[in-house]
Amino acid sequence: EAPVIRPVRTVQVFSTGGSRVRTFAGTTRAGLESQLSFKVSGTLHKVAVKVGDAVEAGAMIARMDATDYEVQAQSTAAQLAQAKASARSANADYERIRGLYENNNASLSELDRARANSESATAQVRALAKQLEAARLQITYTQLKAPVDGKISAVNVQENENVSAGQPIAVLSSGSQPEVEVSVPEVFIAQFHPGMSVKVTVAALPGQELDATVTEVGVAPAAGSATFPVTVRLTRREDGIRPGMAAEVAAKFVSTDKRDRFLVPLSSVGEDDAGRYAYVAEAQKDDPNLATIKRHQVEVGELTQEGLEVFSGLEDGDLVVTAGLSHLTDGMTAKLQTR
Template identity: 50%
Template sequence: MYARPTVLAVLTAWLLLCAACSEKPVQSEEKLIRPVRVAPVTLTGGKRLRTFSGTARAGVESKLSFRIAGSVMQFTLNLGDRVQKDQVIARLDPKDYELQVQEAEAGLAQAIAQARNASANYERIRGLYENNNVSINDLDAARTQMESANAQVVSIRKRLELANSQLTYTTLHAPLAGYIAQILVEENENVNAGTPVAVLNAGSHPEVTFAVPEQLIAKIKVGAQAKVRFDSLGTQEFNGTVTEVGVATAQLATTYPVVVRLGETPSEIRPGMAAEVSLILGETEDHARLFVKPIAVVEDRTERFVFVATPQAEDIATVTRRAVETGALTEDGLEILSGLEEGELLITAGIRFLKEGMEVRIPAAGKE
């Protein structure tokens, strides 16, 4: 009679325990989306037009300087003036050099007189020696004195030639026809030998210099044709030819200098003008090819493949495995013969965690 409540209590507790065990645990973990890096499939080769920013310069730029030191007495030209070859550019004060010429001339006259006296004395001593009136030592002494006097004449004549040359150096002439681009000193200013006093722009064909990044410099060759346009001259284009391709980067730079020489000589083009240079770069064949980063291509026992990231929303993309056929490995990357299209995004980092259809995140810093 007292056992029934106990059995009911045990049965109730057993039912409650079974119900508790049958409840599903609550999922508290959020879905994990892995970050990856991507790089686009690029189309390279064929005839592709590239445009670079450059600056005009004269075909020949000559820094003019005096060969001697002195005080600038006169500039005969002004900034921008056109000059002809051998036209006078500037003059130094010639007074000091004129005095050197006069001094050398006086010294030469004196040396010539002494040489004549020494020569006459030698002839006199030689006559006496032939008559046995003087010794051989006297004859040798007279000969030595004459030779020394003649050597002095030669030395002073050379000094006079130098003085005359230095006097002519007080006048600076234009080595080429052109125009004065810069005047670097003022009148009455003292200058040393070799100090530039003016800059002469010459040459019949102006040039344009521009910088080319390292990934493109190998595609530019001397002799390549170019089109050049100047911002200040509107839409007018000029033909040019690549004449120089740098083999070393400028200091603290990652670009290489290239020079294009224009085939025309319009007077409107001046050094320093901003220019745009257009060149056709690429392979000799007329078709373009697809290239990818080699790290994006994976190979298993059956095929070579890549993982394509298809953007879905914001920075989220879906992964698709795609079989590809590859070609040659070049400086542009690994050639793709089939399986991809230009602009598709390939995953280049985090590949070992990828599966078909999974979602990945492409952070802003993950695009190459």
């Protein structure tokens, strides 16, 4: 019978003592990204750009078939012309009857009826004029143009597709200073703050270390993880950087602790005749979802609000098991449980 593989929950630990530089992985993005979309629905007639194209404000991005909107505008224009003719006739009739009424040759009811017809015809002209203005505006909406200078970082459609109003057609990256978004473990998030200076390295630019500043610090963890999003902005433009490139952010943390220490949950440390110990889960190369459990003798300090101090026996990045120590043995295989 195959042995039962027990799941374990872990926490990744890092020492908090001294002055250290920590690196966090992330991806680059444009300083400003705009989702470009049409204001009307229709069939896409022409896509005028491709990914990587540099465009100026007002440049054509895409154009849809405007035939239906042009026919509607022509029909409304014809109705307006007819309404104007009817209004002229109604106004002339009203003026004629008003003259007759003033000479006692027409009744008050005839005058009121002529006035009502004139006012109704004039109102119809105003309504159709507004409809024609809207119809002509719809025609302009069949052309999608760049709102600002930038580069096309994504094209989401193909010609002859039917697209809806508001459907993303392309992504325009603008802004002169690229950004990097990284995921920061909760143990470090309190040490990040807007305005903090950091260094950025981009895989596509080997050997270059770029200056950057923290602009946003997440207040809630990303969905399904224990990491928080942090955004940094490069202090100057780098032409070789494109959205989606792999990058690392290096941040220097200075601690007032006199000696290196790790902070772990109280439930992570056990005690027996050999002393205090913790279990560390080492991910297996063949299956990263499985781990080999290793027992580490540890030296502990005080129990603080942040957790139990551990001064020796652990290393940066260790996955420390947080519960169920009595069911574990050194060398056993366990399943890593996602947090």
